[in-house]
Amino acid sequence: MVMWLNSNEYDDVVVSTRLRVARNLERTTFPVFASEEESKEVLNKVRDAMDLIFKENEYSFHKLDDMEQRERSRYMEDHLISPGLVEKSSNGSFFLRNDEKVTIMINEEDHIRLQVLLPGFDIIQGWELCSQIDDMLESKLDFAYHREYGYLTTCPTNTGTGLRASVMLHLPGVTATGNISSIINALKKAGLTIRGIYGEGTEAVGDLYQVSNQLTLGETEDEIIEKLNRVVCQLIKREKSTRAFLLEKRHVEFEDRVFRAKGLLSNARVISSKEALKNLSTIKLGIDSGILADLKGKELIDLMISIRPGNVQSIEDKVMNKVERDVKRATVLREYFN
Numbered sequence: 632m633v634m635w636l637n638s639n640e641y642d643d644v645v646v647s648t649r650l651r652v653a654r655n656l657e658r659t660t661f662p663v664f665a666s667e668e669e670s671k672e673v674l675n676k677v678r679d680a681m682d683l684i685f686k687e688n689e690y691s692f693h694k695l696d697d698m699e700q701r702e703r704s705r706y707m708e709d710h711l712i713s714p715g716l717v718e719k720s721s722n723g724s725f726f727l728r729n730d731e732k733v734t735i736m737i738n739e740e741d742h743i744r745l746q747v748l749l750p751g752f753d754i755i756q757g758w759e760l761c762s763q764i765d766d767m768l769e770s771k772l773d774f775a776y777h778r779e780y781g782y783l784t785t786c787p788t789n790t791g792t793g794l795r796a797s798v799m800l801h802l803p804g805v806t807a808t809g810n811i812s813s814i815i816n817a818l819k820k821a822g823l824t825i826r827g828i829y830g831e832g833t834e835a836v837g838d839l840y841q842v843s844n845q846l847t848l849g850e851t852e853d854e855i856i857e858k859l860n861r862v863v864c865q866l867i868k869r870e871k872s873t874r875a876f877l878l879e880k881r882h883v884e885f886e887d888r889v890f891r892a893k894g895l896l897s898n899a900r901v902i903s904s905k906e907a908l909k910n911l912s913t914i915k916l917g918i919d920s921g922i923l924a925d926l927k928g929k930e931l932i933d934l935m936i937s938i939r940p941g942n943v944q945s946i947e948d949k950v951m952n953k954v955e956r957d958v959k960r961a962t963v964l965r966e967y968f969n
Contacts, residue, residue, distance in 0.1 A: 633709050633936050634731040643919035644867045645752040646799040646839065646932055647710070650761040653784045653793040654743040657773040661785045662719065662738045670722035670738045677737055680771035681726060690735070691727050695720035701950060704941025710748060715739050733764060740785050741793075743768070750929075752863065754796060758856050781848065791848030796855055798863045801932075803838040803916045804873035811840075814866070822846060823862055837908035837935055842866065878920055889917030897968040899961045904939055907960055911935050938963055 655661060656676065660669050681690060695703055695716065703720060706712045711731060716723045716739040726735040736744040745768070747761040775783040782793040789795070805811050815825050824845045827836070842863060844855045877885050892913040896902070915931040917923045936942060938960045944951050947959060 633933055642751050642867070643928055644800055644802070644870050645863070646750075646801055648749045648751065648753045648757045649710070649795075649797045649799070649841075650747045650754070650757045651795045651797075652745045652761060652765050653741040653782070653789045653795075654745065654765070654768070654772075655775040655783060655785070656742050657775045659742065659775075662722070662740065662742060663785055665722075665738070667722060673742050674722075674724060674737050676772065677735070677743065677768075680768060681735070683771055684767045689729060690733075691729070692724065693727060694724040696723075699950070701941050701944040704939075705945050706941075708939040708941045709936055712736060713739060713744065713746075716744070733760070735764075735768075741789070743772075752798060752867075754798065754856055754860050754863075758796065758852065762852070787848075788845075789847050791846070792850070792852050792855065794847055794852050794855055795843055796859050797841045797843035798859065799839060799841050800863070800866060800870070801838055801912065801915065802840055802866070802870050803912050804870050804877060806838045807877070808873055810869075810873070814869070818842065818862070819845070821858070821862060822850075823859065836905055838912040839935075874916070874920055885920075886917075886922055888913055889920075889922050893917070893923065893968060896964045899964065901954070901957045902961045902964065903957055904960065907938050907964060908935055911938075934964075934967060 656673060659673060660666075662670065662673075665673070678692070693706075698720075703712075703717045706725075707714055707717050709731075711727060711734050712725055713736065716725065716736050719739060722738045724737045726737075728734070732748055734744075734746040734748070736746065745761060745765055747757050747764070749757045749760075777783055781791040782789075784790050784793055802811065805814060818825050822845050824843055826841045826843070827839075842859070844850075844859060847855070850858075892910040896907065896910050896914070911931055911934060914923065914926070915928050918926050918928045918931065937946075940956055943956045943959050943963070946963070951959065
């Protein structure tokens with residue numbers, strides 16, 4: 632079970648809420664240009680600040696260089712660290728709070744990437760927690776800040792508030808009806824963007840999408856949060872009305888898709904991650920629509936995470952090739968559905 636998913640607050644459309652701020656230390660070379668010695672100095676400064684701010688053992692420390700690739704992948708698949716941090720593993724590290732809802736990444740694209748991850752639709756509480764921890768870090772560290780431009784970051788699109796707020800949505804209804812393209816275009820006009828499950832440049836597998844603000848300059852944190860909150864509420868209504876339409880007008884076809892997906896995952900001997908996620912998405916839609924009453928939607932999201940490559944290898948505690956992973960994935964799914 633992914634720890635941060637462990638909550639009674641669960642919506643059939645919204646999976647999770649993530650708040651992330653980018654910060655850099657004043658008069659310090661950005662990570663992309665920093666030497667190994669400069670990167671170590673950044674880490675030491677952040678570790679000293681963490682020791683002063685937080686209780687002993689409240690956070691665990693992880694250095695990517697000390698991990699096997701499958702372990703790094705597992706943390707990324709669980710949404711606890713970013714793909715960007717995994718790619719910069721030579722100098723990358725992170726602090727993880729015991730409940731897995733807060734991650735402080737060091738030497739990713741910026742010196743510090745603070746992430747708050749909560750289950751369900753909880754953007755207001757998420758921002759309050761993120762802002763509180765950000766203030767605590769800033770009380771011990773000098774962040775690069777410009778009076779006109781705000782917080783200075785490696786990528787200009789993060790300059791300003793440095794805030795990226797995102798909500799992960801399960802949108803099988805609007806995807807199946809072909810409406811996702813028009814939604815993407817409408818979000819762009821509103822200054823928002825929609826991406827795959829791991830953010831920029833990633834694919835929206837399993838009908839899972841991240842909706843987030845596009846720019847961080849020119850808007851306050853409260854304006855970013857308010858806009859995202861309003862638009863996500865509209866997307867939830869759109870997805871639910873589309874599901875209701877499919878259930879009423881295409882009921883037999885709808886049920887057939889759900890039970891075919893369940894039958895496939897109950898019997899498959901070899902299955903890829905992409906095929907498994909697509910069918911799990913269909914089954915979750917069936918659960919949330921009341922067709923499959925004996926299963927729980929939240930468990931399906933956890934299952935979507937646990938059958939990805941890094942997690943599958945963690946189950947076996949060994950490095951596995953693609954065929955071995957596909958066989959093990961099928962076994963995990965058969966055992967769950969049978």
